[in-house]
């Protein structure tokens with residue numbers, strides 16, 4: 166679904182990622198680890214075509230990125246759900262309205278999707294918080310809301326950047342359960358995380374590949390992590 170082939174990228178000309186290849190096939194489950202600043206968020210941004218590689222090819226749902234114009238990229242991005250590190254909510258909108266945002270951005274009328282929004286909020290355990298503002302949500306509620314928003318367009322791929330960054334262990338496991346459930350539906354999952362316990366917990370439930378980004382290179386991490 167998303168394939169990176171020999172990608173090189175750097176900000177302001179200084180090299181950050183060097184010859185990265187990665188294949189997010191249907192039903193795959195990947196973890197991306199690595200030291201702070203190694204380029205995990207940058208790699209995620211390349212996966213959803215928010216950044217263009219300096220070298221190499223990114224193929225998204227069969228389409229090589231260098232041949233895609235802005236409209237085509239916007240269309241393909243709807244098939245990729247992204248859970249951003251900071252959640253990225255609009256603070257003046259309710260949880261329900263934030264979750265509905267991608268619908269409007271995709272040219273759909275959110276009022277026609279009330280049932281789907283309700284179903285998603287119930288699935289992440291936030292049915293009763295639908296009218297709350299982001300500032301009124303706990304860290305774990307925010308993360309689950311961000312997951313709901315990433316799923317509203319029924320994406321084939323879910324990219325999550327530190328989805329358990331600010332939550333306790335119980336909530337981390339709850340989020341993991343949701344992501345594993347999505348994976349069992351056939352969605353490709355990529356999670357950037359520092360949380361090795363989360364990776365261990367996931368490996369007890371799914372076949373997950375653990376990749377480590379270091380000094381611009383991507384390697385398969387050892388079994389001991």
Ligand SMILES: Nc1ncnc2c1ncn2[C@@H]1O[C@H](COP(=O)(O)OP(=O)(O)OP(=O)(O)O)[C@@H](O)[C@H]1O
Pocket residue numbers: 176177181199200201202203204205206207208
């Ligand atoms: N827009 C930008 N312009 C210039 N440099 C940037 C930009 N975004 C990130 N960087 C730099 O690129 C490097 C990699 O950043 P990135 O956020 O991808 O790392 P990361 O592995 O996700 O880090 P963390 O684990 O701390 O979230 C860092 O040194 C960062 O300062």
